[in-house]
Amino acid sequence: MSGFMHLPILPVVLPLFAGILLLALRNRSLALQRGVSLLATLALVPLALVLIGTASDGTHLVYKLGNWIAPYGIVLVADRLAAWMLLTTALLAVFALSYAVRGIDTQGRHFHVLFQLQLFGLNGAFLTGDLFNLFVFFEILLLASYGLLLHGGGRLRVKAGLHYVVINLVGSTLFLFAVGTLYGVTGTLNMADLAVKLAATPAEHAALVQSAALLLFGVFALKAALLPLYLWLPAAYAHTSAPVAALFAIMTKVGAYSILRVYSLIAGDSAGPLTRLLDAWLAPLALVTLVLGMLGVIASTALRQQAAYLVVVSIGSLLLAFGLGSTEALAAGLYYLPHTTFASAALFLLADAIGRARGELADRFESGPAMPGARVMGGLFFVVAVALAGLPPLSGFLGKFMLLKAALDSPLLIWVWSIVLITGLLGVIALARSGSLLFYRTHTAHDPASLVRPTTCTLAPVAGLLLLVIGMTIWAGPVSDYAAGTAAQLRSPQRYIDAVLGTASGPAEGRASVSVRLAGAAP
Amino acid sequence: MEALIAVVIGVLTAGGVFLALRGQTFPVVLGLTLLSYAVNLFLFIMGRLAIGVPPVISAAAEAYTDPLPQALVLTAIVISFGMTSFVIVLALKARGELGNDHVDGLQHEEDRNR
Numbered sequence: 001m002s003g004f005m006h007l008p009i010l011p012v013v014l015p016l017f018a019g020i021l022l023l024a025l026r027n028r029s030l031a032l033q034r035g036v037s038l039l040a041t042l043a044l045v046p047l048a049l050v051l052i053g054t055a056s057d058g059t060h061l062v063y064k065l066g067n068w069i070a071p072y073g074i075v076l077v078a079d080r081l082a083a084w085m086l087l088t089t090a091l092l093a094v095f096a097l098s099y100a101v102r103g104i105d106t107q108g109r110h111f112h113v114l115f116q117l118q119l120f121g122l123n124g125a126f127l128t129g130d131l132f133n134l135f136v137f138f139e140i141l142l143l144a145s146y147g148l149l150l151h152g153g154g155r156l157r158v159k160a161g162l163h164y165v166v167i168n169l170v171g172s173t174l175f176l177f178a179v180g181t182l183y184g185v186t187g188t189l190n191m192a193d194l195a196v197k198l199a200a201t202p203a204e205h206a207a208l209v210q211s212a213a214l215l216l217f218g219v220f221a222l223k224a225a226l227l228p229l230y231l232w233l234p235a236a237y238a239h240t241s242a243p244v245a246a247l248f249a250i251m252t253k254v255g256a257y258s259i260l261r262v263y264s265l266i267a268g269d270s271a272g273p274l275t276r277l278l279d280a281w282l283a284p285l286a287l288v289t290l291v292l293g294m295l296g297v298i299a300s301t302a303l304r305q306q307a308a309y310l311v312v313v314s315i316g317s318l319l320l321a322f323g324l325g326s327t328e329a330l331a332a333g334l335y336y337l338p339h340t341t342f343a344s345a346a347l348f349l350l351a352d353a354i355g356r357a358r359g360e361l362a363d364r365f366e367s368g369p370a371m372p373g374a375r376v377m378g379g380l381f382f383v384v385a386v387a388l389a390g391l392p393p394l395s396g397f398l399g400k401f402m403l404l405k406a407a408l409d410s411p412l413l414i415w416v417w418s419i420v421l422i423t424g425l426l427g428v429i430a431l432a433r434s435g436s437l438l439f440y441r442t443h444t445a446h447d448p449a450s451l452v453r454p455t456t457c458t459l460a461p462v463a464g465l466l467l468l469v470i471g472m473t474i475w476a477g478p479v480s481d482y483a484a485g486t487a488a489q490l491r492s493p494q495r496y497i498d499a500v501l502g503t504a505s506g507p508a509e510g511r512a513s514v515s516v517r518l519a520g521a522a523p
Numbered sequence: 524m525e526a527l528i529a530v531v532i533g534v535l536t537a538g539g540v541f542l543a544l545r546g547q548t549f550p551v552v553l554g555l556t557l558l559s560y561a562v563n564l565f566l567f568i569m570g571r572l573a574i575g576v577p578p579v580i581s582a583a584a585e586a587y588t589d590p591l592p593q594a595l596v597l598t599a600i601v602i603s604f605g606m607t608s609f610v611i612v613l614a615l616k617a618r619g620e621l622g623n624d625h626v627d628g629l630q631h632e633e634d635r636n637r
Contacts, residue, residue, distance in 0.1 A: 132595055132598075136598065136602070139602050139606070143605070143606070143609065146609060146613075150613070150616075153616075153620070154620075155620050155621060155628070158613070158616055158617050158620045158621065159617065159620075159621060159627070159628045161613065162548070162613055162614065162617050162626060163626070165609070165610055165613055166543070166551060166555065166610065166626070169555050169558075169559075169606055169610060170543060170555070170558065172602075172603075172606070173555075173558045173559060173561075173562045176562040176565070176566060176599055177562055177565060179566075179595075180562070180565050180566045180569045180592075180595075181569070183566075183569050183591070183592065183595075184569035187589075189591075
């Protein structure tokens with residue numbers, strides 16, 4: 001048991017130490033750096049699996065940093081949702097990194113350091129149970145993402161990077177305003193304690209905490225690229241290097257995760273002035289995001305731009321599922337989340353390989369020379385397209401089916417069904433058009449030597465990500481059971497609160513004593 | 524006192540928002556800096572204003588001020604300082620790569636139509 005005691009902190013410190021080690025190794029051989037980086041990333045997969053195994057019986061593994069009891073110290077909480085996100089991140093990172101070590105990591109300095117610090121920030125954000133700590137991990141993952149986004153340089157990359165950095169800095173400022181207001185009213189930052197305190201907010205502070213909670217929602221919506229805050233995403237994702245774009249497929253999900261984590265706690269079914277606060281906002285905004293994202297997919301002039309807009313579409317579907325609010329819809333969203341992350345990442349990597357194989361035309365949608373290795377890439381593109389468009393038999397279809405089924409008893413039923421089905425059709429059309437343009441409307445190359453035939457090693461990460469998607473389809477039963485269990489756990493936040501505050505034995509009595517202690521400590 | 528601080532934060536925020544919406548990178552950086560000043564002040568006063576009381580335990584103290592916002596604001600200052608220096612370097616790099624200091628990399632009206 002003592003080994004398990006420190007389990008929740010391991011996914012956070014492992015990438016941190018790997019990053020520091022890689023910084024020390026920066027002048028050593030490239031093979032050594034790649035080896036260390038790959039090994040550290042691979043090690044996250046078994047860690048996440050062990051955490052899933054521990055959390056799957058419904059336990060909240062609470063890790064008190066410095067052994068300070070909550071709510072005074074910072075806690076890490078590994079529950080089903082956190083473990084789920086950790087596993088998705090770890091698997092995605094393995095494939096993104098194995099694509100990057102094919103040569104992209106040498107285009108600039110410190111790729112592997114930044115990559116590990118990015119994972120450090122991501123894993124920390126998924127595990128933390130403290131709102132200010134969440135802000136700190138957001139900043140870590142953002143700062144690493146700035147470095148990764150700009151890695152390799154270039155005109156368009158710098159321009160898109162500048163927009164990305166500035167908008168995220170504004171977002172961070174708003175995050176602090178929201179956190180400050182919540183602290184000013186409640187005197188706590190621990191999410192579990194915050195849930196207890198906010199539920200008992202006196203009426204004169206109701207408007208204040210509502211505005212702070214909505215401001216916080218705005219920040220998370222910005223990270224998640226929800227309408228109208230998604231405009232930074234397409235340029236940033238389309239112009240960065242492929243493995244970075246693939247890893248960034250999880251970045252928007254951090255915003256979605258934060259919405260789910262924070263609002264399932266502070267705006268649940270019995271949360272005083274915040275009760276079901278997001279119901280009026282999340283689902284309608286997600287529906288419009290879905291429509292506009294899909295229009296972007298159709299209007300795209302290059303494959304990577306299309307992939308970036310597909311990320312916007314996927315966040316629309318995901319937040320729609322979270323916004324509908326029922327347990328079934330949440331489960332559908334949680335099943336859909338890893339699927340869409342892997343599939344979008346696969347498309348980013350494949351688009352890069354296609355771009356290299358087409359010479360000067362790159363990934364633009366123009367009739368061009370026949371690609372070397374077109375059969376393999378065309379086959380992979382077909383599978384990615386089926387997954388992303390949500391066609392049977394792959395997991396995208398199952399996710400959408402679960403979502404539509406869950407929407408049956410929602411007041412938004414007509415909107416959800418019509419928009420999800422019509423955008424799904426438009427997605428099929430757009431992807432079919434891209435595929436036929438790239439692979440069929442070709443002519444014999446004038447100068448075949450300039451075209452790069454993709455090696456098996458280049459395409460292996462794409463195939464690996466697709467195997468994950470196929471695995472999610474074959475083992476859809478256990479995976480969706482886990483998602484359903486996670487959704488049920490999220491719908492009963494009291495157990496999270498009891499686990500963190502140590503009030504499991506006698507909830508009412510314990511909570512009262514905590515608030516008395518805090519009142520004594522208040523200024 | 525409270526009103527004065529509130530007005531200061533409001534003016535800093537308004538100035539920050541105005542500058543952040545400018546078209547050149549330098550005013551944008553200045554705007555972000557002003558915004559971070561505003562939010563740091565805001566975080567700090569969330570522990571309520573108190574004069575001459577210590578934040579940590581002292582035998583002579585009769586009352587204490589909340590130490591947590593002070594710790595938070597230190598963290599926030601360090602982070603915003605790091606971010607500001609990063610965005611300055613990035614703005615300089617953009618100036619070098621794009622040939623001008625417009626946030627969209629376009630200086631003149633005729634460039635925009637190109």
